[in-house]
Amino acid sequence: MDDRYGTDVLADGWRTRSAKQLARVEASRDLVVEIAHDGFCGAVVGVASGMVELEDRHSRRRLFPLGPGFLVDGADVVLVAPTAVPANSGPKRTASGSFAAEDSRARVARASRIFVEGRHDAELVEKVWGDDLRAEGVVVEYLQGIDLLEAVLDEEPPSATRRYGVLVDHLVPNSKESRIAQALERGRHGQHIRIVGHPWVDVWQCVTPRAMGIEKWPEVPRGIEFKVGVCRALGWPARDQADIARAWQRILGAVHSYRDLEPALLGRVEELIDFVTLD
Numbered sequence: 660m661d662d663r664y665g666t667d668v669l670a671d672g673w674r675t676r677s678a679k680q681l682a683r684v685e686a687s688r689d690l691v692v693e694i695a696h697d698g699f700c701g702a703v704v705g706v707a708s709g710m711v712e713l714e715d716r717h718s719r720r721r722l723f724p725l726g727p728g729f730l731v732d733g734a735d736v737v738l739v740a741p742t743a744v745p746a747n748s749g750p751k752r753t754a755s756g757s758f759a760a761e762d763s764r765a766r767v768a769r770a771s772r773i774f775v776e777g778r779h780d781a782e783l784v785e786k787v788w789g790d791d792l793r794a795e796g797v798v799v800e801y802l803q804g805i806d807l808l809e810a811v812l813d814e815e816p817p818s819a820t821r822r823y824g825v826l827v828d829h830l831v832p833n834s835k836e837s838r839i840a841q842a843l844e845r846g847r848h849g850q851h852i853r854i855v856g857h858p859w860v861d862v863w864q865c866v867t868p869r870a871m872g873i874e875k876w877p878e879v880p881r882g883i884e885f886k887v888g889v890c891r892a893l894g895w896p897a898r899d900q901a902d903i904a905r906a907w908q909r910i911l912g913a914v915h916s917y918r919d920l921e922p923a924l925l926g927r928v929e930e931l932i933d934f935v936t937l938d
Contacts, residue, residue, distance in 0.1 A: 684731055685741040686711045692738065693730040694723065704918070706740050718869055753790040754916045770821040771935035772798045776805060776828050779907055780862045784826070787917055788928060795936050805839050812843070817851035824931030830856025853934040855927040861885050862924075866910055870919035 684690070686706050692713060693700040699721060701713030710722045723729075729738045773792075775781050781801045785792070792799065802808055805827050817823045830836050840854040857865055863886065864876045879888030890897035890906050897903065917925055 681735050681737045683739050684736040686738050687741050695728050695730050711738060754787045767796055768798050769796045772800055773824045773931050773935060775801050775826045777801050783862055786914055797935055805836055812848045817848055822935045823852045824935045825854040827856035828862060829860050831858050855930055857924045863910055865921050865924040866914055867919055867921055870913045
């Protein structure tokens, strides 16, 4: 007959036989996880080298070693690295967060286009929205300043089939930029243009401080060129244009997806893409 008390109480493995087996959960992106010992709660944003990175609702990020010590829906779990997924399985997302089209060939360029104020603006838009823009056939050009926009509009007037979207730095009430934008929108070209902007002095500030590993962007006093002042405040060289270019490459290199940009910029670029692709 069976011995419900077992045989040898001193046999190997008696501790593990009675231990609770925790569920093993893959640290898939956007999985919401709580840290058992301190209550930090966030979504998975990355896994690498045996560590998982979590981001909470305040956009704070922390790294933790994979393994036990996590809660999912209030239950203790062992968090493990996600199983590698074949490169060609499942829908892919672009850096902007949208689903990538199965046919990745660029569309023939539309007559409609998006204008930005400078080369840095154009490079940032290309890095995050480049796949989307190529799929839609939208070209991004830079103006070197909104002051030149009226001349561009006069040279190649917009129309119902040639819409122009314009992204402007420092578009805040009573600024020079806002006065120019309002005058153009009231003018003869206004029906077929859309001018939007972000509130910062320069597009550099559209990259989140978190992505840059700083607490906040420095405040640059009046009379000091903004990019030079930022570089000096952060301890970066700012002797000449080559130093400024290297600083920008450092900033651009910190941007991997839309998550590294301020929401005030994200919404405006999406608005312009919708406007210039409207049939």
